[in-house]
Amino acid sequence: MADGALVFGANPNSSCLTSRAKKVNNSSISTAANTRRKTRQSHRRDIHSRVVLEKVLGITASSSSALTCEPSTGLVAYPAGCVIVILSPKKNKQTHIFNTSSVSFSVAGQSGHMPCVRVWDVAERTQVAEVQCHKYGVACVSFSPNGSYIVSVGYQHDRTVNVWEWKKGTVIASNKVSSRVLAVSFSEDNSYFVTAGNRHVKFWYLDASKERRVNSTVPLIGRSGLLGEHQNSQFCGLACGRGSMASSTYCITHTGLLCQFNSNRQLDSWVDLKTTSAQCLSVSETFVFCGCADGTVRVFSPQDLRYISTLHRPHCLGVDVSQGTQPGHLFGANPEAQYPDTLALTFDPVTRHLSCVYNDHSVYVWDVQDIRNVGKVYSALYHSGCVWSVETYPELEDSSVACLSPGSFLTCSSDNTIRLWKSESTQSHGSEQGLRHNLYSQVLTTARLHKVYVDGDTQYLKAEAEKAEGASQDGKSGIRVLEISPDGQLLAAGDRSGNLRIFGLHFMDELQKIEAHDSEVLCLAFSPTETGLHLLASASRDRLIHIFDMEKKCNLVQTVYDHSASITAIKFTELCMVSCGADKSIYFRSAEKTSEGLSFSRSHHIVEKSTLYDMDLDATRTHTAIACQDRNIRVYNVQSGKMKKCFKGSLNDDGTLLKVQLDPSGMFLATSCSDKNICIFDYESGECVATLFGHSEIVTGMKFSQDCRHLITVSGDRKQSFLTLAKENQSPLGLYRNPLTFFFTNHRFVLLISDLCLDLCLELLLFHVRQCRMRKADLIRNLPGTASVYNSERKLDSSDYYVLNMNIFLTKMH
Secondary structure, three states: OOOOOOEEOOOOOOOOOEEOOOOOOHHHHHHHHHHHHHHHHHOOOOHHHOOEEEEEEOOOOOOHHHOEEEOOOOEEEEEEOOEEEEEEOOOOEEEEEEOOOOOOEEEEEOEOOOOOEEEEEOOOOEEEEEEOOOOOEEEEEEEOOOOOEEEEEEOOOOOEEEEEEOOOOEEEEEEEOOOOEEEEEEOOOOOEEEEEEEOEEEEEEOHHHHHOOOOOOEEOEEEEOEOHHHOOOEEEEEEEOOHHHOOOEEEEEOOOEEEEEOOOOEEEEEEEOOOOOEEEEEEOOOOEEEEEHHHOEEEEOOOOOOEEEEOOOOOOOOOOHHHOOOOOOOOOOOOOOOOOOEEEEEEEOOOOEEEEEEOOOEEEEEEOOOOOOOEEEEEEEOOOOOEEEEEEOOOOOOHHHOOOOOOEEEEEEOOOEEEEEEOHHHHOOHHHHOOOOOOOOOOOOOOOOOEEEHHHOOOOOOOOOOOOOOOOOOOOOOEEEEEEOOOOOEEEEEEOOOEEEEEEOOOOEEEEEEEOOOOOEEEEEEOOHHHOOOEEEEEEOOOOEEEEEHHHOOEEEEEEOOOOOOEEEEEEOOOEEEEEEOOOEEEEEEEEEEOOEEEEEEEEEEEOOOOEEEEEEOOOOOEEEEEEOOOEEEEEEOOOOOEEEEEEOOOOOOOOEEEEEEOOOOOEEEEEEOOOOEEEEEOOOOOEEEEEOOOOOOEEEEEEOOOOOEEEEEEOOOOEEEEEOOOOOOOHHHOOOOOEEEEEEOOEEEEEEOOOOOOOOEEEEEEOOOOOOOOHHHHHHOOOOOHHHHHHHHOOOHHHOOOOOOEEEEEEEO
């Protein structure tokens, strides 16, 4: 797509993840396997449709060519990676179009090798047309007002302008341009369109195309605008006039001039915007909106370029968004504050809403019904740099000590911020906790909202101007990795300079800063609560692992020097520490008490043939799954160090596995590959049950929600995705349902009677059973008065019961 873009998801009708019970009786293995195979075949669905994208937290629009609106519906569209987000600002709802392959239509151009221009039906969210007429990327596209034609302009090295009749899929006219084109706009009568760019304003006429032969492409007839003394200016914004000013064309220069061309292509008049720079504009019959530096949007009359007003600026950089629940805080004056620059504008003449995108990747929708009294309809604040890590807040047994509400998660980015988010599925319960909507962002709606500016540094919040079209910018700034302590009280953050920071989650204040490593911190791990210890391990690109005692003010306990290359992952079990790295080694270390204190000594050392990029522990913490460069997932026993199984972690034969994540139930395993796709596997069988995509850069982090309903993914395209794992009443990911089924919720397994016995009335009875093997006799003993019902009607199979290291819910019948 022309511009790339965080993705978020939850389906309110989705059920909790169903966890298959493991087998106990070997004699029933073949029967259970055959039943499962037949049931899966009968419920097999396309693996591409088993995961539903619910919400995207991010935007990658860098100019007005990547922002548009639909006046008849009030919808706003913008790109987010490989997804087009269709936003309803009033309802705060999103729908999405995946870049795979009027009823209102949406058109988008891609970037990359041999890009396409695609047209989608917005209502059906299906692609209706496609043409490939550029080589390197599509800089801007535009519909003609009558909807018959689309003009597309390629990147600077492509230098092609094409007009195509999209319903027939044919290019009717084409020509070359010698300059970089930044904007395009059609005239109201469809007779011509205008392109603007670096020392370039050109008028292109379609009359010659009417005389073309059938299925032939004719040269576009173009005439340059008469720029006069502004011939060396860079024209970064463009719009043809509307209504009584339809014969005029308006342009904006990067130096801050608003220019008006008359019907003779002559620069007739201009006005100084009194700003350091300008980037975009939007024109209606009554207003000309100009987007300038420092969040300024100036309003002029299209008739005579008379100044009318200046709109409110958005939030200032470094604002305390946790104060956004207080009325009037948004428009508080601070003369020393810095503001993000305005990057893109689009105006809806029906609702009279002006949508603005700023260069800190925030989105605002302003109500300009009364230009002298402008109000805010919608706003969202997103990361402006690569999002490196995501962590979900754990569910605690004692909710009264929790610092954050259920469903909260945190992300960190190269923009030097740590942000707290809350999924919509849990916001419906916000009234119980006194939560209010935040004035700064509709996607941050919890009273415990916070955005941490590390070291108070806001210079990285503004996205850098692209040095080349399609290029991504990411320096060595920001936070690289996050980890939340098991008790939910502390947050550890490692940055790209090797520093380790400890934050208190109650107030999000920095408690301690340690200069731990010489290079960026790649992974962090807290020891589990079962150990009785409070340790934190940090590993870095400098090949060192530092272990700190959190109870002794982060005193250094031990430094491990085993690895000879970057350490990519580290995990604690109850008695062991496991690490892997780019040296293709896996080290298993056992904890030992010595006279000098606690020490981790090597118990096993495994060397593989490919680089090891990531690792995660299963629900029992007895096995570790490792993502390998050869696209395989290898599972090792932590105690013995022996490989238990190996299966392919990607459906493609190209690329490298970069991330692996197991869901809290231990049932599913998600992998991300360097081809930017994500696969979800059945952890026990190794079968791929779902695939998903949408990021335009590699996925840098993944995390399942604690209730197993969502998968949260983050990426270098500055986007977070939230994806549901089930649809309505269907079994999650197309899995079968046993007569008795375990599913995971709130860190407990639930034994649920399925709809095969509709006459049975159920209620949940909590049994606290730890480290036990539930057999048929044990189950019946725990359900007094129901054994005969179960024996006669349920026909239970003992292979259905096996639970380890989990609390258990059992059903009891009236």
